[in-house]
Amino acid sequence: MFEQQLINGLTLGMIYALIAVGYTMVYGVIQLINFAHGEIFMLSAFLAVTFITVFGLPLYVVILMTMGCCALIGVMLDIFAYRPLRQSPRLAALITAIGMSIFLQNLAMIIWGSRPKPFVQEALPSFLRTTAVTIGEANVSWLQMSIFITASTLMIILFLIINKTRVGTAMRALSQNRTSAALMGINVNRVISFTFALGSSMGAVAGIMVAIYYNTLYPTMGYVAGVKAFAAAVLGGIGSVPGAMIGGIVLGIAEALGAGYISSLYRDGIAYGVMIAVIIFRPSGILGKSTVEKV
Amino acid sequence: MENLPWKKFDPMNISLKDAIKYLFLAAVLIYPLFAFANEYVLHVMVLIMVYMILAMGLNIIPGFCGLLDLGYVGFYGIGAYTAGLLTIHFGLSFWVIVPLAALNGAIWGVLLGAPTLRLTGDYFAIVTFGFSELVVLFLTNEIWLTRGPLGLPGIDPVIINFSWLSTMINPEWDWYWEFLGLRPYFYLAVFLVALVYIIMGRMEDSRLGRAWFAIREDPIAASSCGVNLLTYKVIGFAISAAIGAVAGAFLARWTMFLSPDMFKFWESFLVLCMVVLGGLGNFKGSLVGAAVLIALGEILRMVLPGLGLPAETRFLAYGLIMVLMMRFKPMGFFPNIATQSQNNPILIKLKKELGSSS
Numbered sequence A: 001m002f003e004q005q006l007i008n009g010l011t012l013g014m015i016y017a018l019i020a021v022g023y024t025m026v027y028g029v030i031q032l033i034n035f036a037h038g039e040i041f042m043l044s045a046f047l048a049v050t051f052i053t054v055f056g057l058p059l060y061v062v063i064l065m066t067m068g069c070c071a072l073i074g075v076m077l078d079i080f081a082y083r084p085l086r087q088s089p090r091l092a093a094l095i096t097a098i099g100m101s102i103f104l105q106n107l108a109m110i111i112w113g114s115r116p117k118p119f120v121q122e123a124l125p126s127f128l129r130t131t132a133v134t135i136g137e138a139n140v141s142w143l144q145m146s147i148f149i150t151a152s153t154l155m156i157i158l159f160l161i162i163n164k165t166r167v168g169t170a171m172r173a174l175s176q177n178r179t180s181a182a183l184m185g186i187n188v189n190r191v192i193s194f195t196f197a198l199g200s201s202m203g204a205v206a207g208i209m210v211a212i213y214y215n216t217l218y219p220t221m222g223y224v225a226g227v228k229a230f231a232a233a234v235l236g237g238i239g240s241v242p243g244a245m246i247g248g249i250v251l252g253i254a255e256a257l258g259a260g261y262i263s264s265l266y267r268d269g270i271a272y273g274v275m276i277a278v279i280i281f282r283p284s285g286i287l288g289k290s291t292v293e294k295v
Numbered sequence B: 001m002e003n004l005p006w007k008k009f010d011p012m013n014i015s016l017k018d019a020i021k022y023l024f025l026a027a028v029l030i031y032p033l034f035a036f037a038n039e040y041v042l043h044v045m046v047l048i049m050v051y052m053i054l055a056m057g058l059n060i061i062p063g064f065c066g067l068l069d070l071g072y073v074g075f076y077g078i079g080a081y082t083a084g085l086l087t088i089h090f091g092l093s094f095w096v097i098v099p100l101a102a103l104n105g106a107i108w109g110v111l112l113g114a115p116t117l118r119l120t121g122d123y124f125a126i127v128t129f130g131f132s133e134l135v136v137l138f139l140t141n142e143i144w145l146t147r148g149p150l151g152l153p154g155i156d157p158v159i160i161n162f163s164w165l166s167t168m169i170n171p172e173w174d175w176y177w178e179f180l181g182l183r184p185y186f187y188l189a190v191f192l193v194a195l196v197y198i199i200m201g202r203m204e205d206s207r208l209g210r211a212w213f214a215i216r217e218d219p220i221a222a223s224s225c226g227v228n229l230l231t232y233k234v235i236g237f238a239i240s241a242a243i244g245a246v247a248g249a250f251l252a253r254w255t256m257f258l259s260p261d262m263f264k265f266w267e268s269f270l271v272l273c274m275v276v277l278g279g280l281g282n283f284k285g286s287l288v289g290a291a292v293l294i295a296l297g298e299i300l301r302m303v304l305p306g307l308g309l310p311a312e313t314r315f316l317a318y319g320l321i322m323v324l325m326m327r328f329k330p331m332g333f334f335p336n337i338a339t340q341s342q343n344n345p346i347l348i349k350l351k352k353e354l355g356s357s358s
Helices: A002-030 A039-057 A059-085 A090-113 A142-164 A166-175 A179-184 A188-214 A219-236 A241-261 A263-281 B017-034 B039-065 B072-090 B094-116 B121-141 B162-169 B171-180 B183-205 B207-217 B217-224 B229-255 B265-278 B283-306 B313-330 B338-343 B345-354
Strands: A130-136 A139-140
Touching: A002 A039, A002 A139, A002 A142, A002 A166, A002 A219, A002 A241, A002 B283, A002 B313, A039 A059, A039 A188, A039 B313, A059 A090, A059 A188, A059 B313, A090 A142, A090 A219, A090 B313, A130 A142, A130 B017, A139 A142, A142 A166, A142 A188, A142 A241, A142 B017, A166 A179, A166 A188, A166 B039, A166 B338, A179 A188, A179 A241, A179 B313, A188 A219, A219 A241, A219 A263, A219 B121, A241 A263, A263 B094, A263 B121, B017 B094, B017 B183, B017 B345, B039 B207, B039 B265, B039 B283, B072 B094, B072 B121, B072 B229, B094 B229, B094 B283, B121 B265, B183 B229, B183 B283, B207 B217, B207 B229, B217 B229, B265 B313, B283 B345
Parallel strands: none
Antiparallel strands: A130 A139
């Protein structure tokens, strides 16, 4: 049972990590908790199902299309909601983020209805639900295997983008000091938009994965997943991309083990508890640098 | 005590604006006594007053101390369940239960506030959010205590017991106590709103209120002037939590039924909307914010099903209102005088040129 919980937790953790990088990148660059990020995750699941049912496209194409759409939604969110508030107090931006989150969630409720829907099973290759390998007593399904592989690939790509490309360098420069970055000739708004696009497309893949994994999607799914991913980002050290990855995996495993051995009723509570404890005792997280508070 | 509203009242010398205000207030207060008073309208009015209490209480944290509290609904829930359980198991009087609920709220406020109020804005918002989610999880899962998702029914609604009057004077008058229906709650709610309003007004003018404003405007300057930041913030948080718990206690006795669903995050968001709409740091504005948003919610609740949409989609409107408010009037419609100076165009221009560091 322990191995099985570990495998399930790792799968969940990979998904949390994918959403968490979106939070952490945006926080790193503009110091804003993008509450609406969870809603982009939810929209991606609904968009994917719509693309499959309406256009009858294969899953691989749908994932790419959804990534594109969500990247666009993320950029729109930045341009219309957050950009006008760059110079405003932090409180205003934070409230706007919550407002956008509630707005998008209810928009999805209007468009797709509030009842949970199953994922379109016909679109999935049938082997996904079968066991790929057996480790000890634990069965790893092909679905879990694909989640591991997809998520790890995406994270490697993300790591390369951030560390090896010009725009990645610009992102890192921006997270150090926005004014100096602008003085060095970086187009600040374009880099911020790129950050939103990158984070949102990672969240989009996670949204589709969760919809397939649990075979259900509903308009409020972004809320809980968003909070857990944020908890993962905090756990790893907010602003740090590798931290978000580690935080997501640790949180996923903690949640699966906690649900298995302590109480499944407090499954969500474990994430909140971890988050509160980390914020109180070590706000900089596992990999975060302890920054001197700016006043 | 000179600036209490009734001390200023001078019937011989009253402006037209004030006269209309007082007449409106009197009309609202007298309305329930008429037989034609609609039960639904009364219900909405009581609901508005519950949210008025909540909005005034919440305003202390984002409005006066400048911190975002996303977990206010947690204290509301704690107060409601404290009152509900005490009523069911011990049958205590409302007047005993309200202080107990407020005390329990304040205790949790201190327990949460003392370790977390050192944190900066975003982190504090998230911790309070996590706290309110934990409260909901507790209420849902501790079935032995709260009956969990089944809810807590059968809370004795009687606040003022009229039965002795009826038997003493004339048993045939039962129709009258039946006619009263929601009306005692209405006046009780008026009393509680007035009480909180007076307390808030006194606090704003006191050393405490000035310390909060100082903290909001510039924490460093405040602390170098000898204001103990943490102490004042924790006091504010505890008072805010206690007021939330009072609203909850009233809710428990009024609705006679509690369920964990009533204390989800949306409620916190709704109250925050009221505070921001009415004006950060202006508790009178919170009264207006509560009345406007609840009335708007009720109108939308009637309109939306006609359009074939679930009534919950009214949050769409709330979300949009919040985003637009922050964009065009970040301090609300009736900002506090102290914050108006912050919105001074010259100051804003200066801040933009220097690059806002806050």
